[in-house]
Amino acid sequence: MPNILFILAEDQGAHLSYLGTPGLQTPNLDRLARSGIYFENAFVGYPVCSASKAAIYTGLHNHTNGILNNTHNFHKPASAVTNAERGLRLAQTNRINDRFVTLTELLDANGYYQGVTHKLHVLPNEKFPYDEFHRTDTAQMDDFLRRASELQRPFFLMVNIPYSHRPYPNSDKEPIRVQPSKVEIPEFLPDTPEVRKDWAEYLAGIEKMDAVAGTALQKLKASGHADDTIVIYMSDHGPTFQHGKMTLYDLGLRTPFVVAGPGIPAGQRCDELISGMDIMPTLEDWIESRCDCEMKLPADSIAAKSGRSLDEYLQSLDGKSFAELLANPDAEGGHEYIVNEISNRGPLPNDGIQERSVFDGRWKLIYRENVEQAWRQVNADTREKKPWGNRTYGETLRVKDKFPRQYEILAEMDPQNLQGTVRRLELYDLHNDPDEMRDLSGSPKYANERSRLIEALKDWKEQTADESIRLSTFP
Structure with a gap:
């Protein structure tokens, strides 16, 4: 062997x-x-x-x-x-x-x-x-x-x-x-x-x-x-x-x-x-x-x-x-698709934000439920200067007026501390937007891509018996 x-x-x-x-x-x-x-x-x-x-x-x-x-x-x-x-x-x-x-x-x-x-x-x-x-x-x-x-x-x-x-x-x-x-x-x-x-x-x-x-x-x-x-x-x-x-x-x-x-x-x-x-x-x-x-x-x-x-x-x-x-x-x-998940309050079942993504090699859809909880798991090393040496979190706060979009991304990642708004749905074209900065989920031009990935996520939910998401309504 x-x-x-x-x-x-x-x-x-x-x-x-x-x-x-x-x-x-x-x-x-x-x-x-x-x-x-x-x-x-x-x-x-x-x-x-x-x-x-x-x-x-x-x-x-x-x-x-x-x-x-x-x-x-x-x-x-x-x-x-x-x-x-x-x-x-x-x-x-x-x-x-x-x-x-x-x-x-x-x-x-x-x-x-x-x-x-x-x-x-x-x-x-x-x-x-x-x-x-x-x-x-x-x-x-x-x-x-x-x-x-x-x-x-x-x-x-x-x-x-x-x-x-x-x-x-x-x-x-x-x-x-x-x-x-x-x-x-x-x-x-x-x-x-x-x-x-x-x-x-x-x-x-x-x-x-x-x-x-x-x-x-x-x-x-x-x-x-x-x-x-x-x-x-x-x-x-x-x-x-x-x-x-x-x-x-x-x-x-x-x-x-x-x-x-x-x-x-x-x-x-x-x-x-x-x-x-x-x-x-x-x-x-x-x-x-x-x-x-x-x-x-x-x-x-x-x-x-x-x-x-x-x-x-x-x-x-x-x-x-x-x-x-x-x-x-x-x-x-x-x-055909890569599907990923996050359960922000850990072991299931729980009432925290549930996050799923589906990616086909170019297009990625991110879907969330329970976003009204406005609490996401943020690891200590993602936030703290001591003992983890994180310079970027604090620096993004310091320069938020000069870099408002970058601060918005940080606040969405850490809504419980920065009052960010957590979106239910996001859609990205990674061929043209590899840093995932331009959310296309609300654009009629890309409605077909959005619908296709939503259906792929529904199929995955059934195939993997993911009972922690409902996938019932979409913004």
């Missing part, structure tokens, strides 16, 4: 020097992208850490898998979780439902030796039977690879890299290579020296992450396993700026995504729509094709006990295999 190295960056948007991001240098990830396939239209399922990971691990949307918003991080084996930790309210309510199989459980049932670095950040721990939990990024990687070889077991190693997560490198205290004058500020942020400094520090965090990814890839090569290992690199969601983390805009949802390894053509780009939820079914397809074997469900899983086969179970997921694209990136094997 092929080995798997999964490099997961935290809070990184689709920003690489490989993609031409001004001011940024990412030589290691650029090299990885050139050695395999870069997926230009890859998205996470839910734009915050725990929920995004839950969607990746289960192949299911979060209203189904059970984790909505962040949960506790018990980075240790299930046997080490205390009764006090298990009794915490969030540990009981914001967790993956027992009836679903995680990628970790699936690989464990099929003989993989598994490790995870830095943090787990999903629950319950019983559904993540890793053999090793590493506190550091790559320091223990050599020993992990050696043990897997000694045991003659294929390995799965998830390397979580935190450096593109706030707090970024503080350029007031340490020099960074990225120059604020060389960066390009998205249109939804005020273009001031302070925001440029913040964006430059974000890019510096990506460069630090790139160095760690490079170390992981070097260690893989030194182990002699580079030729029998599939490497996946992506992020859990976008960065902590307006239109980023915990929003359904492109900065929050679009992720860099590379797959490289044996049998995967090098130097290719694919523009098919794919999701992090596609990883589990894709790996099952790819593993079986490489080893001429048949994988099985965990024997103690509810799915297996009910008599379902692994193929039947995978067909029931929201994610779909894109293994065909790994053999031929010009094939048609992606999604």
Whole structure:
């Protein structure tokens, strides 16, 4: 069976020097992208850490898998979780439902030796039977690879890299290579020296992450396993700026995504729509094709006990295999639509604002219910200067008269503190408006696009049994 190295960056948007991001240098990830396939239209399922990971691990949307918003991080084996930790309210309510199989459980049932670095950040721990939990990024990687070889077991190693997560490198205290004058500020942020400094520090965090990814890839090569290992690199969601983390805009949802390894053509780009939820079914397809074997469900899983086969179970997921694209990136094997969700008050059911988006590769519709609540989940690092180093939130407040549109975007993101008006419906043409600044939902000229995406969202609601939205009336 092929080995798997999964490099997961935290809070990184689709920003690489490989993609031409001004001011940024990412030589290691650029090299990885050139050695395999870069997926230009890859998205996470839910734009915050725990929920995004839950969607990746289960192949299911979060209203189904059970984790909505962040949960506790018990980075240790299930046997080490205390009764006090298990009794915490969030540990009981914001967790993956027992009836679903995680990628970790699936690989464990099929003989993989598994490790995870830095943090787990999903629950319950019983559904993540890793053999090793590493506190550091790559320091223990050599020993992990050696043990897997000694045991003659294929390995799965998830390397979580935190450096593109706030707090970024503080350029007031340490020099960074990225120059604020060389960066390009998205249109939804005020273009001031302070925001440029913040964006430059974000890019510096990506460069630090790139160095760690490079170390992981070097260690893989030194182990002699580079030729029998599939490497996946992506992020859990976008960065902590307006239109980023915990929003359904492109900065929050679009992720860099590379797959490289044996049998995967090098130097290719694919523009098919794919999701992090596609990883589990894709790996099952790819593993079986490489080893001429048949994988099985965990024997103690509810799915297996009910008599379902692994193929039947995978067909029931929201994610779909894109293994065909790994053999031929010009094939048609992606999604027709990418649908995303946010439940602002977390575990369902709740009376908070529900947000959904549907995207077809060009047109995006964002739909919300319960907007009269005027309360949205704003993570501390999206707002606070201390300890998170966020310069942009306060700066947008300071220059709101000079940049009224950018302030309006901030106020809509944080309505409970800034009295912003949360819109029920938005429509964007990302080909002509990649920063999603011009809402076309009220224009008769684009009524057909609006209606088409609303119907696609209705179909998705039925297919995924999303009972937390009504989709009954539209503005």
